[in-house]
Amino acid sequence: MLTLMGNTVIACAVRGDRHLHTPMYIFLGNFSLLEICYTTTTVPNLLANFISTTKSISFVSCFAQFYFFFSFGCDEGLYLCIMAFDRYLAICCPLHYPYIMTRQLCTGLVALGWCSRLILFITPVVLISQLPYCGPNIINHFICDPVPLMMLSCSEDTTTQVIYSAFNAIFMIGTFLFILCSYALVIWAVLQMPSAASKNKAFSTCASHLAVVFLFFGSVMVMYVSPGSRHPVEVQKIVALLYSVITPLLNPLIYSLRNKEMKAALRKVFGTEGLFIKHKSEIVVS
Incomplete structure (x- = not known):
């Protein structure tokens, strides 16, 4: 509930303050909307399993959860790349920024972030779903994670494991390096600024973005980039809990508490100022 409320508040504040x-x-x-979708693919089923005695999930539902959870996870990585690119343009190329980051480009990047998941993660899901499963089909995990799913297979398909590991390595390391390079250029540009106030504002924005990046990519790369991901089951569960539950919970706090404009928008949309204006307008109309 805290995750849903925090991300919904940020989405409403952005929409409500022009x-x-x-x-x-x-x-x-x-x-923030993506984070809501990301958590709702797994957390409701996780909470239901706490009070359920069977703790079962159908084959189709399991792979549906697998697809949506990891496709939204891919979207999250792409959005972090898009946000890093936006900050690079705004800080390193401030005079050209309005001409580069046009409304059309912004809309196109938003659409890319949402639509790319439909294509990127379909191949690993199809390959793993075609593996032979002979039973007992018991997953020692709280989500339909690809590693335990591959461990359930009757035969060890080396080709599927190599393709899956290569996909993870290329996508995750590629996006992570792109983000690090973008923020390295941003930090270098910030250090050249003569104004201390401009430096503090830029560093504050970048610090919140980098905190989210390291929270997300740090835990995900530990799990999925190494070939075979042969980590102990309990370690897999703890790390998966970090990037599937804890990170979406902390992201709204990181973005709202470290951003003065966001805090002002939250007070305006949800605080006493917004309530006073609404009350005053109702009096004038009546």
Whole structure:
């Protein structure tokens, strides 16, 4: 509930305050909506299993959860790349930023972030779903994770494991390096700024973005980039809990508490100022 409320509040604040209708906050609002979708694919079933005695899930539901959870996870990585690219343009190329980050480009990047998941993760899901499963089909995990699913297979398909590991390595390492390079250029540009106030504002924005990046990519790369991902089952569960439950919970706090404009928008949309204006307008109409 805290995760849903936190991300919903940010999305509503971005939509409700026209001062936040800029590319950076548009990407942030869509990122919050993505986090809502990301958590709802697994957490409701996780909570239901706490009170259920069977703790079962059908084959189709399991692979549906597998697909949506990891496709939304891919979207999250892409949105972090898009946000890093936006900050690079805004800080390193401030004079050209309005001409590069146009409304059309912003809309296209938002659409890319949402639609790419339909294509990127379909291949690993199809390959793993075609493996032979002879039973007992018991997953020692709280989500339909690809590693335990492959371990349930009757035969060890080396080709599927290599394709899966290569996909993870290329996508995760590629996006992570792109983000690090973008923020390295941003930090270098910030250090050249003469104004201390400009440095503090830029560093504050970048620090919140980098915190989210390291929380997400740090835990995900530990799990899925190494070939075979031969980690102990309990370690897999703890790391999966970190990137599937804890990170979406902390992201709204990181973005809202470290951003003055976001805090002002939250007070305006949900605070006493917004309530006073609404009450005053109702009096004038009546």
